[in-house]
Each structure stands twice: as structure tokens, then as C-alpha cells.
Amino acid sequence: MQRFTPDPDSPYTIDECKIRGRADSVSVPDDEEELRSEIERCFSSKTPVTINAMRTGLCGGGVPDGGEVISLERLDRIIGIGRKEDGYFVRVQPCVTVRTLRDTMLMKHIDGLKDVTEGACDSFLKDQRKFFYPVDPTEMDSSIGGNIAANSSGPRTFKYGPTRDWVISIKVIFSDGRTVRIDRGKHFASGKHFSADVDGIHLEFDMPSYDFNTNVKNAGGLYSKDDMDLIDVFIGSEGILGVICEADVLLAEWHPLISNIAFMPDDTSALSLIKDVRHDPIIAPEFLEYFDSGSIDLIRRVSDSDPTILRPPEERCSAVFLDMALDDTIADRYDRLFDLIRKNGGDPSKSWAGHDQDDRGRMFEFRHSVPKSIFEYVASLKEEMPALNKMGTDMSVPEDKSDEMMAFYRETLDSFGLEYVIFGHLGNFHPHVEIILKDLEDLRKAREAYAILAQKAVDLGGSPSAEHGIGKLKRDYIRMMYGEKGIEEIRSLKRYFDPEMILNRGDMIE
Amino acid sequence: MSDLRIAVMVKQVPDPNLVEISEDGRLMRENVPSMIDPFGKMALQHAITNKCQHHVDAISMGPMQAQDVLRKSLEFGADDAYLISGREFAGADTIATARTMAAFLSMRDYDLVFCGMQATDGDTAQVPSELAVFLGFNIYSYATSIDLENMTVTQSYERADVVSKLSLPAVITFMRPPHGCVQIPSMTDYVSALKKEIKVVGFADLGIRMCDTGAKGSRTKVKSVSTIIPKKKSTEFIDGADTVSAASAIMKEVKG
Ligand SMILES: Cc1cc2nc3c(=O)[nH]c(=O)nc-3n(C[C@H](O)[C@H](O)[C@H](O)COP(=O)(O)OP(=O)(O)OC[C@H]3O[C@@H](n4cnc5c(N)ncnc54)[C@H](O)[C@@H]3O)c2cc1C
Numbered sequence: 001m002q003r004f005t006p007d008p009d010s011p012y013t014i015d016e017c018k019i020r021g022r023a024d025s026v027s028v029p030d031d032e033e034e035l036r037s038e039i040e041r042c043f044s045s046k047t048p049v050t051i052n053a054m055r056t057g058l059c060g061g062g063v064p065d066g067g068e069v070i071s072l073e074r075l076d077r078i079i080g081i082g083r084k085e086d087g088y089f090v091r092v093q094p095c096v097t098v099r100t101l102r103d104t105m106l107m108k109h110i111d112g113l114k115d116v117t118e119g120a121c122d123s124f125l126k127d128q129r130k131f132f133y134p135v136d137p138t139e140m141d142s143s144i145g146g147n148i149a150a151n152s153s154g155p156r157t158f159k160y161g162p163t164r165d166w167v168i169s170i171k172v173i174f175s176d177g178r179t180v181r182i183d184r185g186k187h188f189a190s191g192k193h194f195s196a197d198v199d200g201i202h203l204e205f206d207m208p209s210y211d212f213n214t215n216v217k218n219a220g221g222l223y224s225k226d227d228m229d230l231i232d233v234f235i236g237s238e239g240i241l242g243v244i245c246e247a248d249v250l251l252a253e254w255h256p257l258i259s260n261i262a263f264m265p266d267d268t269s270a271l272s273l274i275k276d277v278r279h280d281p282i283i284a285p286e287f288l289e290y291f292d293s294g295s296i297d298l299i300r301r302v303s304d305s306d307p308t309i310l311r312p313p314e315e316r317c318s319a320v321f322l323d324m325a326l327d328d329t330i331a332d333r334y335d336r337l338f339d340l341i342r343k344n345g346g347d348p349s350k351s352w353a354g355h356d357q358d359d360r361g362r363m364f365e366f367r368h369s370v371p372k373s374i375f376e377y378v379a380s381l382k383e384e385m386p387a388l389n390k391m392g393t394d395m396s397v398p399e400d401k402s403d404e405m406m407a408f409y410r411e412t413l414d415s416f417g418l419e420y421v422i423f424g425h426l427g428n429f430h431p432h433v434e435i436i437l438k439d440l441e442d443l444r445k446a447r448e449a450y451a452i453l454a455q456k457a458v459d460l461g462g463s464p465s466a467e468h469g470i471g472k473l474k475r476d477y478i479r480m481m482y483g484e485k486g487i488e489e490i491r492s493l494k495r496y497f498d499p500e501m502i503l504n505r506g507d508m509i510e
Numbered sequence: 511m512s513d514l515r516i517a518v519m520v521k522q523v524p525d526p527n528l529v530e531i532s533e534d535g536r537l538m539r540e541n542v543p544s545m546i547d548p549f550g551k552m553a554l555q556h557a558i559t560n561k562c563q564h565h566v567d568a569i570s571m572g573p574m575q576a577q578d579v580l581r582k583s584l585e586f587g588a589d590d591a592y593l594i595s596g597r598e599f600a601g602a603d604t605i606a607t608a609r610t611m612a613a614f615l616s617m618r619d620y621d622l623v624f625c626g627m628q629a630t631d632g633d634t635a636q637v638p639s640e641l642a643v644f645l646g647f648n649i650y651s652y653a654t655s656i657d658l659e660n661m662t663v664t665q666s667y668e669r670a671d672v673v674s675k676l677s678l679p680a681v682i683t684f685m686r687p688p689h690g691c692v693q694i695p696s697m698t699d700y701v702s703a704l705k706k707e708i709k710v711v712g713f714a715d716l717g718i719r720m721c722d723t724g725a726k727g728s729r730t731k732v733k734s735v736s737t738i739i740p741k742k743k744s745t746e747f748i749d750g751a752d753t754v755s756a757a758s759a760i761m762k763e764v765k766g
Contacts, residue, residue, distance in 0.1 A: 260697060310693050334701045341697075353700035356582070358545065362694065 001038070002028040012069045015055040016139075017473055018378055018389045021063035023050065028071045032093075032245050035075065039243065040177035042068055048505045049175075051239045053095050053146035056139045058392070059471030061150070061238050065506045072145060075245065078104055080114030081121050082248065088124055088131055089168055089248045091116045094145025101133045101144060105251055116248070131251035134160040137467070138368065145244045150469040151219050151236030158427030159286040160252060162217070162467075164235045169248035172234055172241075175498040179245070187230035196230060205496045207233070208489035210482045216396040217428045218463035220470060221478045221508065222490050238469050239504040241497040256326040257286060258355040259363045260337070263317045264346040267292045267422075270318035271406065273344045274426050277322060282336040287323035288427035295319075295370045295423040302369045310366045313350060321367055326355050370423050374434050381437070389473075391437060391446040393453055396430035397462030408456050409433050416445045430466040455480055470508045478508065514564040514621045514658065514678075518557045519611065519637075520550040520583055521629045522576040546579040549626025553684045555691040557624050558587040560658045565589050567618070571599060571611055577708050584703035585695040591708045598713040601725030608640030610723045613716040616645060621678045627652055627685040635683075642681040650674065654686045669747075 006012050006026050013021045029035040042049045048067030055062050075093040078101065082089045091114075092101065104110065108125055115121050124131070137152035146152070148170065153162035160166075168184045180199040187196040192207040207224040214225070223232050234241055264270040274290055277283050291299075296312050296319055303309040312319070324333050338348045354360055371392075378390045397405045406422075413420050413435065424432040433453075435446045454464035454477045464477035479487060491509050495501065524542040546554070557566045568583030570576045571594040580591035594614055602610060615623060623645070628635035642649035654671065655664045661676040666685060695703070713723070720726055746763075750756045 258700075261694075262697070311690070331701065331704055334697065334704075338697070338701075348697040348701075349699075351697045352694040353697045354585075354694050357543065359694055 001030055001034045006069070011055065012052055012071060013064055015057040015060060015062045016375060016390075017058050017060050017063075017471070018375075018382055019060045019063050019473065020386065021050075021060075021065055023064040023069045024067060026069045026071060028074055030074050032075065035070065035072070035243070035245055036173055036177050036179060038068075038070055039173055039175065042070075042502055043176045043500060046500050046502060048502050050504055051149075051243055053143040053149075054097060054141055056142040057146065057150065057471060058390070058394070058468040059465070059473040061469060061471035061504065061507050062146075063472060065472070067502070067505070070243075072143070072243075075145075076100075076143075078110075078113060079246070080116040081110060081124050082116030083120040083123060084117075084168070084250065087251060087253065088120065088127075089116070089250045090133070091169075091246065091248050092144050093246060094148075094244050095143045097141050097143055098133065098135070098137065098147065099140035101249075102136075102140070106130055106132050106254060130254040132254045133166070133249060134252040135163050135166055137163075138371070144247060144249060148235055148244050148247055149237065149239045150467075151223070153217060153219070153428075153467045155287045155289055155425050155427065157217060157467075158288055158425065162219075164223075164232065166250045166252075167231065167235055167247055168250055170231060170234060170244050171246035173243045173245050175242070175500060175503050181246075182231045182234065184229055184231045189226070189228050189230075191226050192224065194230060194233075198230070203230075205493060206489075208482065208486055208493065210486045210489075213461070213463055213481075216398055216462045217425075217430050217466040218396065219394075219467050220463045220465040220474075220481055221486070222493065236469070238471065238507050240494050240507050240509075242503070256355060257323045257360070258326045258330065258353060259287075259323050259360045260321070260351065260353045261363060261366070262320045262322070262337075262341050262346055262348070262351040263296075263313055264320060264341075264344060265317060267318045269344045269346065270320050271403075271426075273320050273340060273346065276340045276344065277320070277337070278427065280336065280340070282329075283322075283324060283333050283340075285322040285324060285427070287321065289321040289367065289424055290422070290426040290431060291319040291321070291367065291370065292422040293318045294421040298373060298421055299366060299369050302373050306369075308365070309369050310352075310362050312366075321363070367423075370421065371432070371434070374421075374436065378437070385440055387440060388437060388443055391435040391443065391450060393433040393450065394430075394465050394468045395454060395457035395462060396428060396466035397457055397460045399429055401460040401462065402426075402429040405429075405457065405460060405462070406431070409453065412449050412452055412456075416449045418442060418445055418449060428466070429462075451476065472506050475508065475510060515619060516557050516564055516566045516622045516624060517615055517618070517620045518550070518554045518566060518568050518583065518588065518624045519626075519641075520554060520568050520570050520579050521547040521626075522570065522572050522579040523547040523629055544575070544578065546582050547626055547629045549628060549684060550579075551626070552687040553624040553626050553682075554583055554586055554588065555687050556653075556656055556684055559688045559691050560656060561587065562658070564658065567592060567620075569594070569611070569614070571595070571602075571607060574710075580708045581703065584706050584708075585700050587695070587699040591706065592711055593708055594711045594716075596712045598720060599724050601728060602723055603728035603730045604634050604636040605640055605729050606723050606725075606727035608637045609644055609727060610716065610718065611637075612641050612644035613718045613722075614711055615641070617716075621680075623647065623679075623681045625681065625683045627683045638681050638683045645679070645681070648677050648680040650676070650680060650682045652685045653682050654684070655688060656682065 012026045050064035050069050052062045052071040072095040076095040077093045079091040136156045137154040147163045151163050171181045173179045195204045212223045303311040419436040422431050422433050458480045522544045528542045566588045568588040568591045625638040650663045652666050654666050663676050665672045748756050748759050
């Protein structure tokens, strides 16, 4: 196992929110056994441990505040395939990336994988159907373990639900090194109380008394529901209760999709098209995103310097991205889509469609260039202003409050005189508002505005963190949701699993 | 010029980023996703960008799977698509390929034939010139842009761009995509492509002899392929304004 002291600018002390932490040491276990003994060692010496996977997190979850960083990067193997009912699941080590899992399964490159259930690999290979892992947290280089810790979701959540829905078994190492495998469907709470014998370990504890909001996309705090499944305690727990060292995730049957970008004259017409399309039974979109005119302006600027990025139309416009299943009914879907685009003032002949890997890949890069260029911009300012970090919202509200929230974003940020772009998953009423900071004064204003926006999202019955989690950056916002009592209950649950409070210290709660 | 008939020759090639070369120099195409040959795609983009009221056909010669690149061409806005396919055409070298395609093109009265400057699998760049010879068309190679309103074509001659008046009928080979061209099919073109059929043209439709096409009509056979590492050469440019003194300068150089 590699162990070293990180440099001040080490990649192990920062994640994609660009907050820089500090650590005394970094260890990189080669296998599960080394991981377990390293955690045990930290437990005995009461050394705080921060778990790092691919560090694409956006809320500082993997950013250490002293102590040791344990990087899971070498636990990156797909272990095997299992059969379940009519489909399959895959057993993975925690640091397998979403991209690797998707490509390996789609291409059926499964040489050397084990049968998790008898004959599964052979039957998977012979199956005429194609399968894939459908959760797509936009950042394809994030890890499955990180996704489980954050209960990640993404544009495909609109059709497939968040990570939680696809995890059927996990192996968790507690802070003292004890390890359990938890299978979905085996252990349930009675109300909020758990009393279960798992792998020879007796677990008995109470979940927080609040009811976790599942009416909206939500990654804010620990999941807590009456009669919940034990596995769900750990999914979305951001590594504060234990380290996930193995997981079984379900695969979905793959079908071809066609991606579309409808360019609309302005933000209002794009939002109105989204409303028309969202529940349309003929179009049945599988993915629905909004890009305001500011985002499209940004892409135009990116394509000036990077010709591999598709160039949007020259006239000012907004855009709606949607995927549809490519099947026999595709012509009817388009008839309907054209009607709705035209009704809202758009022109299908100036909009894009593509179904092959090349076209879809380029459309993906087109939309990804918005968050990517903002990350790069913030990173470039960081040298001059180390205190700067990215300020993007990740809030969701119920459907009937979506317009109100959208207007509130603009009103609030305009009143602070901040520059911003709005884009993202409007299928789930969850756009990202990226505030484009120019200096530290902007950062101060953005923090103030952010708190106002988060409170509004909570007041409207939504979540201040729909998909990125709480980490160290958004602790104040879960106080808005659960109050002091809720936070105290999370703390006492953490103390039950992690009595020395060494795991991911500072994440979710102080 | 109005109502020109334009043929665009597109070839299906294995994705160059994924294809490997076997020890005996063969391209290992098996299981490698294929794509529209990049230069052929540029030719198509020039045709579509300049389309207006002209008629654009996409044409490919290859196995039935090559329908994919024709479907793609239709999605990009081609009006019709033809696949020249059949066992008889297998193993055709450049001359047999050009002769076969010329037989088809000459039946359809085209004003312009757009090609990529070369296909990225064979890389010979021979087929377009051979097509021009068989069809009796003019040829404009290495074009970078074309203006069908003013009937001019711009060709890149390494150190200079040459703009010529276009004299029809002609074969044009393109080496660059048009400026600001569409990179993704429009929704409307995509949908009209759904309704179109790709017409398959066989040996019997062409009125050619067996000895003109396929392996039998080929004059060359690939024995092996190897990568040549070019020797460093220095090039001296001689001013050609005065041809006589330029010629004597060359003679002096050659004689030493
Ligand atoms: C451009 C971009 C776009 C993004 N878009 C989305 C999006 O659409 N939806 C979304 O949900 N997220 C998104 N993210 C955020 C990020 O990709 C996810 O949060 C992802 O799940 C993090 O995975 P990771 O492997 O990078 O984890 P890390 O960043 O390394 O860790 C994230 C957190 O999980 C903990 N952790 C990681 N692995 C484990 C484990 N095995 N056991 C216990 N705890 C663990 C870490 O300690 C940390 O607290 C985006 C990020 C970027 C950069």
C-alpha cells in the first residue's frame, strides 16, 4: 500500500467544488483487506479519515480537514455478474467509474469476470439483449461508490430514478473495521427503529425522526422513512457512517435513443416547450434539459476556441435537450414534437437530431461544455484568488412551484447584480444556476443570495440539494430542512456507527 | 446556376481511432464500428451547404452494411441514396471501383460529382481522378470551397489558393469542410430521411462486364502494407515567374 505526505497543492486535498483542504497523509490501499486494516489503524489512533474516490464531488465531501485521506482509486475492478429475475446485476469494487461500467456492459467485454450467480456470465454473453447501468450523473468519471455515497442522480433520473433504485447489495466497513454485507429486502426498520442481526453483528439504532422528502429529487441529509430498508441508511450517507467497499448494482435493458436539441427563440419559449413535452405520452421524453440563452452564449464562446464543440446558431436563442426512444413510433413522436416546437415559436429545421454514437457524443459534449467551462474558469481564477470556489445551485422544487422558483432565481440574483447562467435537469424541476464570479466581492454576494434561494426552495417544499449532497459546503442548508433536532439525530446516528467520529469529519454535520 | 444534379460519393470506413493493423498489414475491420469516411463527409457537407434547389444524391459502393453511411447522408439532407452492392464487386481495386461507379453515374446524368480527397482506409486518392477519366469530366482536386452561384471553386495548392471558374461536368475532391457548416442533422432532415428508401444497385443493373469490376477487373493486388518513415528531405523552391531561367536552374541542380 502506498502512503505519502501530500504536497500543499496535492490533488488529494481538493474536489471539483475547488475548496482546498489539508491532510497529514494519504494512503492508497491495493485491496479490501488493506483498506480495512488502514481504517482499523486510524480508529485505534483516533485519526480522522476522509474517503476519496474520483473526487468529482461538488460539495467538498472528499476534501479533508486534517488527518488521513484514504483513496479508493485502486479498488477499481468489476468483480462479476449475477442474474436476477429477467435481468442482471454487476458486482463492483467502489472505484469503478460510471464510464467503465457502462462501456464494459454495453460492449459485453466481460472476460475474466466471475459468476456471482451460477452461469450468469455465460448467459449474459449469450443474451441477445444489451444491458447498461442507467444512472448517469453527467460526470462519467465519477465512481459507483461515490455515486452510492451521494445517491447521485442525473438527467436520466427522469426516467430511471436515482442511484438508490439500482443498488441491491453493499458491503460496508464501519469505522472500527467490522464489515457487513447488506442485501436489499432483508432488514427493515419498525417505524424508525432498527434491530437487526447482519453478518453476525447486532445493529440496533434509531433513524432521525424527520420524514425524508421524496416528493422531489433530494440529496439533502440522511434518508429516513418509516419501515425503511437497512441498505437505504447507507445510500446517500456521504461516507459518514461507513465505507462502501463493494456493491451490486442492477443493469437496465438498453434500447437505442435519439438525442435532440431544439433551439428556441428565448427562455420563455424554451420553458414553455419543456412544459408541453414533459408529460406528453407520444413524445415520452427520457431526458429533458433546459439551457437558457446565457448558457448558449457561453457555448458559442467555448466553440470559438474549441472547434470540436458544435457551434450553436448565431442568433441569440435558448435550447431544450431531449432524448426519445428510437423505435417504430419515432415518426409519430416527431410529428408531435414539431407541432409543439412550432407552437412555441421554434423551428425544427434549425434544431438538431442524431442517434449514432458520434452525433450523440457531440451533443453530450455540447451540453457538458457549460459546466465544464465554468469549472475551468473558476480553476483559472483560483491562483489569483485562492478563497474563490464554484457557486452553483442544486435545488429542486415540486412541479407546481417550478415557475415560481425560476422567477425567484432571476429576481434574487439580478437584485445582487450577479452574472449567472441557468441550465440542466428540468425534467425533475432541478436546474443548475451557475453564478459566474469575478472577484471575492461576488463570492460574498453569491453566498448571501444562495442562502436566500435555498430557504425559498425549502419553503416551496423542495430540497436545497437535489443531487450533489451536503458535504462541507451545504451544512447550513440541512439545518433549514431538519432544524437543530434533526441535526442532533443525525449526529447521534453517526456516533452509533462511528463512535470516535473519525469518518469524513465535517461532512453533513459539524 | 439552378437545378444542378450533384452526386456525392461516400464510403464506409472503420473508425480510424479504433481500427488496428494486423501483422500482415491488413486492416482488422471486424467488430470495429464504422463511420462515414471523414473526407467524404466533408464533400457531403459542401453539397448540403450549397444545396438550394439542386438535387443531391449520396452514393456508396460496398457491402450491405454500407447502407448505414447512406442513411446518415440522408439524415444530413441528401435527397436520395444509392448503394452499389453485390458479390461481383468484391475485391475491386481503385480502377475497378472507379469503373463500376462511373457506369452507374453515367446512367444518371450528373453535373457534378463530389468526393473526399481520399478515403481514410485505403488512402490512395486515386478513385476521383479515375472517375473523371471514365466519365470524361473535368477534375478539380483538393478543393476547400465551392460557390455554385458564381460557379467558382477554390483549390489549395499548398502555397497558394487557386480560384477557378467551374466548367461542367466535373468531379471535385474536397479536403476541408465548408466554413460554419452543419455538423449534426437537422430534425426535419432527420425525419425526412426516415421516410426514404436506400436503393440498391446490383451488377445486372450496370451493364458492365465481369472483367471490368471486382477482383477480376482489378489491375493491382495488395501484397503487404507497411509504414514508411519518410527520409528528411529539404525542398528548395525556385521562382517560376520566368520559366526559362527556372528550367535552367533546375537543369543545373540535376546535373550538379
Ligand atoms: C461536471 C460535473 C457534473 C456533475 N453532475 C452531477 C450530476 O448531474 N448529478 C450528480 O449527482 N452529481 C454530479 N456531479 C457530482 C459528482 O460527480 C457526484 O457527486 C459523484 O457521485 C462523486 O463521485 P466520486 O467518485 O468523484 O466521489 P468523490 O468526489 O471522491 O467523493 C464524494 C463523496 O463520497 C464519499 N465517498 C466516495 N466513495 C465512497 C465510498 N466508497 N464509501 C463511502 N464514502 C465514499 C467521499 O468521502 C465524498 O464525501 C458532477 C460533477 C462534475 C464535476
